[in-house]
Amino acid sequence: MGPRLVNPPKIFRVNWFRRDAEGRFLWPGYGENARILKWMVDRIHGRGRAVETPLGFIPTADSLDLTGLDIDRRRVERALAWDRDEWLDALGDLNTFFGPFGRRLPGQIRQELDLMIHRLKGSR
Secondary structure: OHHHOOOOOOOOOOOOOOEOOOOOEOOOOHHHHHHHHHHHHHHHOOOOOEEEEOOEEEEOHHHOOOOOOOOOHHHHHHHHOOOHHHHHHHHHHHHHHHHHHHHHOOHHHHHHHHHHHHHHHOOO
């Protein structure tokens, strides 16, 4: 469907539930999610700073409005970090999930999954 759309929607993926080594959530909670949503809107309008990764663009820690929030910058950086092996594992699980669909799975979904795995494997 994407190639047929003149103005395709912007797609963002957020994992609010990432945890630190002690099992505590890295992001301070739902009440602070508007900060990420603000970055998304800024990004759509060409203002949100980001770093490019094989996954797409990820906000820089200093691009988020953290005014009034008592959170260590390193914690924000860990919340925004990505791990190649973690993503390859997750995509492997997704591959397993798609298995039962067989030929009914749209080819573009399979192609995008394969391309993402290829990009991640090449990011060593």
